[in-house]
Amino acid sequence: QVQLVESGGGLAQAGGSLRLSCTASGRTFTRYTMGWFRQAPGKEREFVTAISWNGDSTYYADSVKGRFTISRDHAKNMVYLQMNSLKPEDTAVYYCRAGPRGPLDSWSTYAYWGQGTQVTVSS
Numbered sequence: 001q002v003q004l005v006e007s008g009g010g011l012a013q014a015g016g017s018l019r020l021s022c023t024a025s026g027r028t029f030t031r032y033t034m035g036w037f038r039q040a041p042g043k044e045r046e047f048v049t050a051i052s053w054n055g056d057s058t059y060y061a062d063s064v065k066g067r068f069t070i071s072r073d074h075a076k077n078m079v080y081l082q083m084n085s086l087k088p089e090d091t092a093v094y095y096c097r098a099g100p101r102g103p104l105d106s107w108s109t110y111a112y113w114g115q116g117t118q119v120t121v122s123s
Contacts, residue, residue, distance in 0.1 A: 001026065001028075002026040002032065002099065002112060003024070003025045004024055004098060005019070005022070005114055005115070006020060006094060006096045006114045006116055006117040007020070007021050007022075007023070007117055008020040008021045008072050009094060009118045010118075010120070011120045011121075011122065012086050012120070012121050013086075013088055013121070013122055014086060014088055014123050015085060016121075017082070017083060017113035018083045019080060019083065020036070020081040020083065020117060020119070021047070021078055021079070021083065022034070022036075022078065022081075022114060023077060023078055024078070024095055025079045028030065029074075030074045031053055032098040032099045032112075033050055033051065033083055033098045033100055034050065034051050034079045034098050035048075035049065035051075035096075035098075035100065035104060035110060036049050036070065036094055036095065036097070037094070037097060038090075038092035038094045038095065038119075039095070040093075040095065040115075045095075045107045046061065046063075046072060046092075047061050048060070048061055048064055048068065048081070048094070049061065049064065049068055049081065049097055049106035050105075051068070051079065058070055059104055059105075062063070063089075064083075065089075067085045067086075068081060068084070069081070069084075070082075079096060081094065086119075087111055088121050088122065089121075090121050091120050092118075092119060093117065094116060094117055094119055095113055095114060095115075095116045096111035097112065097113045097114075098110060098111065098113070
């Protein structure tokens with residue numbers, strides 16, 4: 001079992017930065033690919049990024065490529081999402097997920113998830 005708790009959301013201005021954190025508990029955390037998704041009001045959930053269990057491979061949605069960076073720290077059981085050059089369209093609830101059993105960009109393939117953290121970007 002893996003429990004996930006997101007933090008670090010808040011209000012930022014367009015062009016600004018935020019860093020989201022996902023704290024994982026459970027001994028098997030280091031074995032899982034981790035992902036971030038987001039959902040804006042009235043919109044479908046959207047894949048943002050994922051990172052392999054050892055951090056060697058990362059994957060990004062085109063909408064965030066070059067602006068967002070995912071990383072992980074096994075010693076701290078943490079996954080981070082550094083978000084730079086934020087845009088109003090980045091406004092959403094961001095969710096951390098773990099343990100995909102299928103395509104990395106598919107919400108439903110992940111076995112574990114957190115409750116989400118709100119990110120609001122003002123223009």
